[in-house]
Each structure stands twice: as structure tokens, then as C-alpha cells.
Amino acid sequence: MPKPTSPSSPAGAGSESEGGLPSLAASRERWSSARAYSRGFTDTPVPHPAASTHFTRPEANDQAGMFVDHQILGELRSAVRAIDSAHPIEREQVQPASIDLRLGPIAHRLRAGFLPAQTTLESRLAELEQERIDLHRPAVLERGALYLIPLQEELCLPPDVCASFNPRSSTGRCDVFARVLAPGHTRFNEAPAGWRGRLWLEVAPLSFSVRVARGDRLCQARLERGRSRLTAAELAGEHAHGALVLDPDGRPVREALEIDAGGGLALHLGLAGRTPAGWRAKHNTTPVEFAREGAHARDEYWEPIEATAGHAILEPGAFYVFASQERLRVPAHLSAEMLPVDVGLGEMRNNYAGFFDPGFGCGQGRAGTPAVLEVRAHDLPFLVEDGQAFFRLHFFRNRALPERPYGYAAGPRSYQAQDLTLARCFRPA
Numbered sequence: 400m401p402k403p404t405s406p407s408s409p410a411g412a413g414s415e416s417e418g419g420l421p422s423l424a425a426s427r428e429r430w431s432s433a434r435a436y437s438r439g440f441t442d443t444p445v446p447h448p449a450a451s452t453h454f455t456r457p458e459a460n461d462q463a464g465m466f467v468d469h470q471i472l473g474e475l476r477s478a479v480r481a482i483d484s485a486h487p488i489e490r491e492q493v494q495p496a497s498i499d500l501r502l503g504p505i506a507h508r509l510r511a512g513f514l515p516a517q518t519t520l521e522s523r524l525a526e527l528e529q530e531r532i533d534l535h536r537p538a539v540l541e542r543g544a545l546y547l548i549p550l551q552e553e554l555c556l557p558p559d560v561c562a563s564f565n566p567r568s569s570t571g572r573c574d575v576f577a578r579v580l581a582p583g584h585t586r587f588n589e590a591p592a593g594w595r596g597r598l599w600l601e602v603a604p605l606s607f608s609v610r611v612a613r614g615d616r617l618c619q620a621r622l623e624r625g626r627s628r629l630t631a632a633e634l635a636g637e638h639a640h641g642a643l644v645l646d647p648d649g650r651p652v653r654e655a656l657e658i659d660a661g662g663g664l665a666l667h668l669g670l671a672g673r674t675p676a677g678w679r680a681k682h683n684t685t686p687v688e689f690a691r692e693g694a695h696a697r698d699e700y701w702e703p704i705e706a707t708a709g710h711a712i713l714e715p716g717a718f719y720v721f722a723s724q725e726r727l728r729v730p731a732h733l734s735a736e737m738l739p740v741d742v743g744l745g746e747m748r749n750n751y752a753g754f755f756d757p758g759f760g761c762g763q764g765r766a767g768t769p770a771v772l773e774v775r776a777h778d779l780p781f782l783v784e785d786g787q788a789f790f791r792l793h794f795f796r797n798r799a800l801p802e803r804p805y806g807y808a809a810g811p812r813s814y815q816a817q818d819l820t821l822a823r824c825f826r827p828a
Contacts, residue, residue: 464627479622481553497620500598502600502614503551524547538610556594560592562594562622577601579620600618645725645766673722675819677721706785716776722819723770725769733795735754738793769818771820
């Protein structure tokens with residue numbers, strides 16, 4: 400396994416290989432296509448971003464921002480690559496601004512989780528391991544147990560490129576807690592600029608036992624160069640020019656948009672007008688077949704939550720799925736991420752998988768798409784009500800436009816048309 404290394408400097412003006420970058424003409428062609436896709440949600444014209452003062456059209460030579468699909472593909476044998484014993488990375492793993500990571504062949508059941516910052520991962524694993532589970536064939540990860548699984552990808556990041564990680568949407572909606580370890584680094588779900596090494600995934604099924612196998616994709620990685628998060632002023636400008644947030648009827652929200660000093664956009668819980676208003680996970684079910692679409696009848700695993708008086712009480716330790724009041728649009732030149740915990744909003748965790756690829760809620764006549772919220776109450780019962788501020792979003796500038804924005808060729812595996820949508824392995828009754 401490659402030895403993790405510290406970056407020689409936290410940032411730098413590194414050069415980019417031309418192999419994975421488009422020509423200027425191709426970039427302009429993608430821009431035209433993605434622009435048309437992004438504005439397809441409404442009859443209201445969306446100004447060309449290059450004409451605005453807060454946004455510069457991304458071309459191939461732009462440096463700062465999130466990597467998009469064609470740029471990630473250009474990094475597959477350098478910054479991101481399959482380990483020697485794994486099959487090559489497949490095109491379908493690459494999303495508009497992220498890459499799905501695959502489970503390796505063994506799950507190590509642990510007595511406790513850990514962060515391998517001051518000791519080697521191997522020595523801590525030897526101390527805490529209880530059992531090894533072969534994932535060459537589908538195997539069950541038990542509810543309430545903790546596992547550490549090597550991933551089939553490794554990183555060799557340039558000195559000016561960092562990585563971040565998050566669970567995939569279906570992982571969060573199955574209430575599977577998952578976070579990535581980069582050995583030698585002091586934080587979960589991050590790899591600093593210049594980091595090199597193999598990645599590991601900590602997995603804890605919380606509501607259901609789950610059946611997984613080698614090659615299943617529970618998490619994803621994002622690559623970033625320089626500062627890409629929008630400031631409060633930049634975010635306000637983007638919304639003024641392109642309507643990032645719409646009301647439940649699909650009309651742009653113009654009044655009382657709540658943006659904090661750090662560029663966090665406050666959005667709200669939507670209970671009214673939905674039947675049911677949410678879903679609560681049942682316990683003592685059979686294991687979830689994680690990778691099988693439509694494997695389970697919804698009502699065997701979930702019970703509906705009603706909010707006839709405009710509110711609902713969350714039980715401590717229970718897991719819920721709700722949706723936002725607003726409808727979101729993430730145009731092709733941006734990405735977005737939901738803050739996983741905001742203690743100022745209540746005694747709960749409000750999501751596990753909160754990354755929104757460029758193109759989410761756009762195109763095909765779509766007036767935005769609600770965000771689905773994976774919610775767990777903590778130590779106390781907690782009343783939530785319709786319209787309550789419930790989570791915050793940060794938006795990020797992409798380095799270029801993706802060739803395939805989210806939902807561009809939306810099929811059954813896209814959440815582009817979601818409202819109160821459960822994971823793909825659950826089918827309606």
C-alpha cells in the first residue's frame with residue numbers, strides 16, 4: 400500500500416496535464432449545451448453567466464474549483480486510480496462532479512471506530528478487529544455493528560489538489576453511516592492536498608442490516624483545486640441571475656432568502672401538502688439488499704409519518720426521511736453540499752449524503768427538485784414543523800462544465816424527479 404505523505408505545501412500553482420482537458424472549442428460546445436439544459440426548467444430567460452459580474456465562464460485553463468466529469472476522467476491514472484488488485488475504474492463510476500468508490504474484498508468488524516492519525520491503520524486494526532467477512536460474495540453487515548472496509552481506489556493527489564468524500568444518496572437513505580479514512584490525516588472524509596495512499600471506509604448500518612459485496616459503491620470522492628466555495632455575496636448574485644431556490648409551486652424565491660456570513664443558504668422542512676409527510680424506519684426487518692433496485696416492498700421497512708397539524712415529533716434514535724419545502728436548482732457551473740450537522744437547528748442530524756451534482760433540479764422542463772433529508776433525532780424528543788429552518792447549503796464553483804450534467808439523460812437510476820423518495824432498493828407498495 401502506498402505510504403501516506405504530507406503535502407510539501409498546502410497550496411500551489413500546479414500545472415495540469417492536457418490529457419484529460421477539453422479543447423477550447425469543445426469547452427464552448429459543452430457550455431452551450433449545459434447552459435440550455437440549465438435554463439430548460441422555466442420560460443424565464445436565464446442570462447448567460449459570462450455576462451454577469453460575479454461569475455466567469457469556466458474554460459479549460461481555469462484553475463480553482465471542483466473537478467467535473469471529463470477532468471476526473473483525465474485524472475484516473477494519476478490522481479485517482481484503481482489499486483493493483485482491482486479492476487480498472489469504469490466510466491459509470493464517474494458522476495458530473497464526483498467519482499463513486501468501490502468496496503474491497505474484506506470487511507473487518509471492529510470493537511470501536513478510530514482515526515489513524517497518530518498510529519498506523521494496520522496496528523490499530525490488529526488491536527480492534529473482531530472478525531473478517533469475505534465480500535467476494537454478498538454478505539450481511541449487521542445493524543448496530545461497525546466495519547472497516549478497504550476501497551478499491553487509491554489517491555495520488557497533486558500538491559494543489561485536495562479531496563473530500565461523502566456517502567452516496569442510497570447509502571444515506573438506507574441509514575448506513577459511512578465515512579472515509581485517509582490514513583495519516585486527522586479528519587474523516589478529507590484527504591489534504593498532496594496526500595497519497597489507499598482509502599478505507601468505515602461503515603455502520605444503523606436501522607437495517609444490509610447485504611453488500613465487493614464492488615458495491617457506498618461513497619464518492621470529489622476533487623478540488625483552490626478556493627471554490629461561494630461567498631455570501633457571490634451566492635446572492637448567482638441566485639439573482641439564475642434562481643437557485645424556488646417555492647413549492649416552482650416560482651423563484653425572491654424575498655427573505657437566508658444566507659449567512661459564511662455563504663450558507665438556509666432552507667426549510669416541507670411537511671404540508673405531502674401525504675405522507677415523511678417516513679420512519681422500522682426495526683427488526685430482514686437485511687436490505689443494498690445493490691438490488693426494487694428488492695423490497697416499502698411498507699415492510701418504513702411507516703408513514705403524518706403531520707395533520709403541521710408538525711411531527713421525532714423520537715430519539717429513530718431515523719426519518721423528509722423533504723425540503725423549497726425546490727433546488729444547481730446549474731451546470733456549480734455544485735452544492737448540505738451541511739451534515741448544524742447544532743443550532745435542533746437536537747438532530749439532518750442528513751448523511753448531502754452532495755448535489757451540477758444539473759440537479761435543472762433541464763427537461765423541471766422547476767427545481769426538492770432535497771431529500773435523512774434525519775436522526777439525538778437524545779431528546781424533538782418537534783419539527785412545516786417551514787422550519789432545517790438545513791444549510793454551500794455552493795461551489797466548478798472548474799469547467801460537465802459533459803453529462805445530473806439527470807441529462809435521466810433514467811431510472813436518477814433522483815432528478817424525486818420528492819419524498821426512498822432508496823432505490825425499496826419499491827412502492
